[in-house]
Amino acid sequence: MDIGAKVIDIIAEQAILDPGDVTLESTLDSLGIDSMGLVESIFAIEEAFDIHVPFNANDPSDSEFNISSVSSIISGIEKLVAEKS
Amino acid sequence: MNRVAVTGSGTINSLGHSVKETLANMAEGLCGIRPLFLRDVDRLDIKIGGQVKDFDPTTVFNRQQLALYDRVTQFTLIAAKEAIKQSGIIFSGELAAKSGVVLGTAGGGVSTWDDNYRAVYEEGKNRVHPFVVPKLMNNAAASHVSMEYNLKGPSFTVSTACASSNHAMAQAFQMVRSGLSDVMVTGGSESMLCFGGVKAWEGLRVMSKDACRPFSANRNGMVQGEGAAIFVFENFDKAKKRGAKILAEVVGYAMSSDASDIVMPSKQGAARAIKGALNDARLNPEDVKYINAHGTGTAANDKTECAAVADVFGRHADSLMLSSTKSMHGHLIGGTGAVELLACIMAVKDGIIAPTIGYEEADPECALDVVPNQAREIEVDVALSNAFAFGGLNAVLAVRSV
Numbered sequence: 316m317d318i319g320a321k322v323i324d325i326i327a328e329q330a331i332l333d334p335g336d337v338t339l340e341s342t343l344d345s346l347g348i349d350s351m352g353l354v355e356s357i358f359a360i361e362e363a364f365d366i367h368v369p370f371n372a373n374d375p376s377d378s379e380f381n382i383s384s385v386s387s388i389i390s391g392i393e394k395l396v397a398e399k400s
Numbered sequence: 401m402n403r404v405a406v407t408g409s410g411t412i413n414s415l416g417h418s419v420k421e422t423l424a425n426m427a428e429g430l431c432g433i434r435p436l437f438l439r440d441v442d443r444l445d446i447k448i449g450g451q452v453k454d455f456d457p458t459t460v461f462n463r464q465q466l467a468l469y470d471r472v473t474q475f476t477l478i479a480a481k482e483a484i485k486q487s488g489i490i491f492s493g494e495l496a497a498k499s500g501v502v503l504g505t506a507g508g509g510v511s512t513w514d515d516n517y518r519a520v521y522e523e524g525k526n527r528v529h530p531f532v533v534p535k536l537m538n539n540a541a542a543s544h545v546s547m548e549y550n551l552k553g554p555s556f557t558v559s560t561a562c563a564s565s566n567h568a569m570a571q572a573f574q575m576v577r578s579g580l581s582d583v584m585v586t587g588g589s590e591s592m593l594c595f596g597g598v599k600a601w602e603g604l605r606v607m608s609k610d611a612c613r614p615f616s617a618n619r620n621g622m623v624q625g626e627g628a629a630i631f632v633f634e635n636f637d638k639a640k641k642r643g644a645k646i647l648a649e650v651v652g653y654a655m656s657s658d659a660s661d662i663v664m665p666s667k668q669g670a671a672r673a674i675k676g677a678l679n680d681a682r683l684n685p686e687d688v689k690y691i692n693a694h695g696t697g698t699a700a701n702d703k704t705e706c707a708a709v710a711d712v713f714g715r716h717a718d719s720l721m722l723s724s725t726k727s728m729h730g731h732l733i734g735g736t737g738a739v740e741l742l743a744c745i746m747a748v749k750d751g752i753i754a755p756t757i758g759y760e761e762a763d764p765e766c767a768l769d770v771v772p773n774q775a776r777e778i779e780v781d782v783a784l785s786n787a788f789a790f791g792g793l794n795a796v797l798a799v800r801s802v
Contacts, residue, residue, distance in 0.1 A: 351663065354605050367445075372605040373621045373699045 318364070318396060319389045325359045326385060339386035350375070353382065360388075366395045403636030404576045405646040405802070406745065407489075410482025412475050413627030413729050413739050414450035418482055422739070423746050425728070426754040427775045432729050433612060433623050440595045446607045449593045450625030450730025468531050469544065470509030472591035475628035475735075476541035477548060480585060484549055487632040488644060489583060491550045498581045500553035501545045502572045503630075504564030504588030506734030507597065508557075509536030514596040541589055545630075553581050562694070564588050564734030565629075566787035566795035569741065570653040572633050573797070582635040589628030590735035598624065604663070606698050612731070613758035614695035614724035615702050615766040622696040625730025629738035648745045648799045651782070652681025658792025665701055665788050670694075670708035673794035674784065678712070681798040683782060685713045688720055688798075690747045690783040692740045693770075695724020695756065696731055705786065706766040721778075723771040727757040737787040741797065744783040748801035751779045 320334075327334040330346040337346060343353055350372060357368050368391075369379040381387040409419050414432030416422035425432070432450045441447055457466060457474050469477070480501075491499055512535045519525045534540060539557040546555045554575060558568040565588030572586030592598070601607055601624060608621035639646055654676025658669030678685060694705055710717045725743045732739055743754040752775055759772035785797045 354603075357605070358603070370605055371620055373619070 318393050321363060322360060322389050322392055323385065325363060326356055329356045329359070337385060339384070339389070341385045343382060360392060364392060364396050366392070366399055368395065402577050402579055404573050404650045405634050405636040405639040405644070406631050406648045406650060407634045407639050407644045407646055408483035408487030408632030409629070409647060409742060409745065410479040410486065411627065411629040411739060411742060412452055412478045413629070413732065414452055414625055415729050417455070417478070419742060422742060426725055426743055426746065427752050429755045429757045429774055430728060431757055432625070436593060436598070438594055444595065444598050445602050446598055446609060448609065448623055449598065450623065451593050452627055467529070468535055470512045470535050470540065470591065472505060472509055472589050473541040473544050475591060475626070476503065476589040476630065477544055479587065479589070479628040479630040480545045480549070483630040483632050484585065487634065489632065495582065496550045496552050498553045499551050499583040499585070500555040500581060501542050501551050501585040502554070502556055502558065502568045503542040503545070503586065504558045504560070504566070504568035504734045504737065505538055505541065505590055506559055506561045506564050507590060507592050508538035509540060510592045510597045511594040512536035514594045517596070545585060549585070551585060559734065560793045560795070561789035561791055562731070562733055562736060563787035563789035563793050563795045565737030566785065566797055567655060567793070569631070569737065569797060570655060570795050573650050573653055576633050576635055582638055584633045585630060586633055587628065587630035587738035588735040589738070590733045591626045592733060593624060593626045608697060611758045612697040612727050613760060614693065614697040614727050614756050615706070615763060615770040616759045617761040617763035619697045619699070619702065622698050622726070623730045625726070625732040625736070627729070627732055627739060628735055629742055631738070631741065646802045648748050649802050650797065651800045652677050652683070652798040653796065654680050655795045658794070660792055663790050665704040666792060667704050667707045667711065669792055669794050670705060670786070670788050671711045673796040674708060674712045674786065677784060677796040677798045683798060685716050687782045688713070688784055689780040690744070690753055691720060691722045692743045692783065692785045693722050693724040694786045694788045695726055697724070697726065701788065703765045705788065706768055709768060717768060720769070721753050721771050721776070722768050723754055723756040725754045737785060737795070741785050741799070744785045744799050747780040747783045748799055751777055753778060753780070
């Protein structure tokens, strides 16, 4: 499974949605994921890819990690996975 | 209804091993937050904390005591000794039968859990020390204080996360005010600065890696601390009669529950607790000159707390001082309200307002006088101490100069 699909699976599970309903353009807000859901999603992503996501819940928009949309999250993860290997 | 005096105080925390040292360092705006020294610190993302320094328990306690005293109990007993000695009270007879100890802690003996989980999981041992349970239980510290000082009245431990100490002190206050007890020992303690204790907090992603900067626009989270502060609450008239030195008067309290979210604070819940404390103490908002803020240094707390203070105090919010001493001693979680009550007593007794250090940039959402970086000398009659816990449980205390 590619990284994008896996990330979408994780986000869909958090949002209690079908992965088909999560698009690249979706924002976490539009999916109904709140700050706690976001922290849980980041945790699940870190576990799935064995990476560390630089993310501070105090001000998510100020973190080095861009969470403005599903596609920005996926590209951030792809970069972190690439850096790892 | 009896008036309630504070006739003893004691502490150990990252700013000092006594009240005198702690208050002197608060007045200096000193920072007790430093690199953490603990096992496996290299596996932590968060490597700073308000750790008690230069502390060797073997110089204070004997081997038998250490087998029973988790670090949190050690801190509690050290602070209790200072407080009870200052009060000059020796508990015996009828006084002992009615005097108790009510303490707050969120985690109890966290390092005992940590050490023994390591032993059985990591090291694969199948046997632990016989006193693991009495060492880690949340009421261990309160029980040891009761045994050490012969306190035979109502005694228990309150656990409401970051508001534990304030809830505990509110209980003790109520008991003395109502006449149930003439003297109560109260306060709180915490010692979570071990690998598991810090790792658990890391999980929430709200911890700062560099500093606790409450109310500053560039703040980036909270920093844990550890230690204890203990007080003697006493029937005011009886304290006066025996010629005790009265440090301050506790005049009221309130508790509230947000009933909304397990981690996000609520402005309404906080405001109800602040307003409730004013009502209970029969104070007008204008009477309050200083508030020791909950001020964790997280975006969620600081904005909500400032909004709640603005709501309750209206225009007077602009003329009162609100500082967070967590910037210096870190967040002692269940013990934090107790250490912070020391700052309130310093305000009403000595006229010194402890600052919010690390303040670098104004935040329009926290546009109150947060006493940035430098202590201030100003006479204060009434001070409040705020505590707003995870779980939405709030407790606010009011103290007055005597």
